[in-house]
Amino acid sequence: MRKTTPYNTGKVAIGSRYEPVVSHTFSVEELFIQNMLINKHQQPVTQPYDKAIYVLGVVALVVIYLTN
Numbered sequence: 001m002r003k004t005t006p007y008n009t010g011k012v013a014i015g016s017r018y019e020p021v022v023s024h025t026f027s028v029e030e031l032f033i034q035n036m037l038i039n040k041h042q043q044p045v046t047q048p049y050d051k052a053i054y055v056l057g058v059v060a061l062v063v064i065y066l067t068n
Helices: 028-038 050-067
Strands: none
Touching: none
16 A cells, blocks of 8 residues: 555654655756856857858948948
8 A cells, every 4th residue: 555645654654744856947048157167168159150141240240330
């Protein structure tokens, strides 16, 4: 016969404060923040086109500056 929680032995109520485990799915942002906190020495993951956009912006500013 299976005993239900809490099981009372007469002196001790075993499992009287037991709370079932609540499962939590982490969002992408939560995983990103956790990864950054754990792996401080690593660079954040960037998209492959981030550097290209930066270079194009700098080139555009230089062209605008030189044409004025």
